[in-house]
Amino acid sequence: MNACYTRELLDDGSKIIEKFKNLKLDGANVTVPHKEHAFKLCDEAKSISEKIGAVNTLVKDGSKIVGYNTDAPGFYKSIQSFTDINNALILGAGGTAKAIAFILNDKGIKTSILNRSNQRLKFFEESGFEAFTWKDFKIKKFDLIINTTPAGLKDENLPLHVETLGGLMSQSKYAFDVIYGRITPFIKMAKKHSLIYKDGSDMLLFQAVLAFNLFYNNKFKFEDIEKYMRYATVL
Numbered sequence: 001m002n003a004c005y006t007r008e009l010l011d012d013g014s015k016i017i018e019k020f021k022n023l024k025l026d027g028a029n030v031t032v033p034h035k036e037h038a039f040k041l042c043d044e045a046k047s048i049s050e051k052i053g054a055v056n057t058l059v060k061d062g063s064k065i066v067g068y069n070t071d072a073p074g075f076y077k078s079i080q081s082f083t084d085i086n087n088a089l090i091l092g093a094g095g096t097a098k099a100i101a102f103i104l105n106d107k108g109i110k111t112s113i114l115n116r117s118n119q120r121l122k123f124f125e126e127s128g129f130e131a132f133t134w135k136d137f138k139i140k141k142f143d144l145i146i147n148t149t150p151a152g153l154k155d156e157n158l159p160l161h162v163e164t165l166g167g168l169m170s171q172s173k174y175a176f177d178v179i180y181g182r183i184t185p186f187i188k189m190a191k192k193h194s195l196i197y198k199d200g201s202d203m204l205l206f207q208a209v210l211a212f213n214l215f216y217n218n219k220f221k222f223e224d225i226e227k228y229m230r231y232a233t234v235l
């Protein structure tokens with residue numbers, strides 16, 4: 001392929017489209033903390049990205065720069081082996097929580113949010129989600145518990161008080177941690193409660209597969225891109 005995929009450091013998110021044009025790009029992935037800027041500044045935001053308010057993929061389409069969010073469908077694809085989920089609880093209320101909440105809601109899974117503080121909950125409440133802080137939350141049964149906080153990324157912290165998390169896990173079926181590349185305390189606890197669990201490595205891979213295909217107008221088979229990307233990750 002006559003193409004190059006590389007990294008570019010962007011200090012000022014408000015310059016994202018300017019940079020995209022100056023570099024004469026056909027496509028780009030956008031990462032934290034510029035996903036919201038990319039959403040606001042692209043010419044058109046497609047499908048679920050409109051609800052989330054963040055895009056992680058930009059694609060040149062003629063004279064337009066179109067934004068997409070592949071984190072959300074990437075997450076959903078990565079939980080395909082989890083069946084019969086009626087409700088889910090998301091720990092954390094940041095950008096990743098937004099992507100996951102909207103895709104689960106779109107798929108008919110009743111989704112609640114639990115965060116340590118209340119500032120970020122307003123967005124979820126206004127979007128129709130049930131949202132709690134640690135203070136006003138009462139333990140009940142959720143089929144799936146998802147950690148979207150960075151707790152456990154570089155430390156040995158749990159995303160929630162051990163008693164509350166234990167109470168939740170003793171009633172649930174599945175656990176998902178968006179963190180990848182290490183066994184987090186959240187995953188350790190899920191194992192202890194014999195839950196079916198996954199880390200964030202497939203989510204990471206699948207959002208990349210979907211973004212890559214968008215760069216090429218979806219002309220490839222998902223499985224073909226996945227095969228080569230998985231191969232590249234072990235090189």
Ligand SMILES: NC(=O)c1ccc[n+]([C@@H]2O[C@H](COP(=O)([O-])OP(=O)(O)OC[C@H]3O[C@@H](n4cnc5c(N)ncnc54)[C@H](OP(=O)(O)O)[C@@H]3O)[C@@H](O)[C@H]2O)c1
Nearest residue numbers: 092093094095096116117148149150151159178200203204
């Ligand atoms: N696997 C993947 O493909 C993938 C994709 C995207 C992101 N991620 C990972 O997802 C994580 C979150 O990213 P984000 O962009 O959503 O972050 P973010 O927007 O900064 O949000 C972080 C959320 O976690 C809460 N939080 C932070 N530290 C906490 C702690 N020690 N205990 C409990 N809650 C805590 C924050 O609560 P407050 O509101 O109280 O501050 C906030 O709600 C990162 O670890 C990132 O690497 C993975």
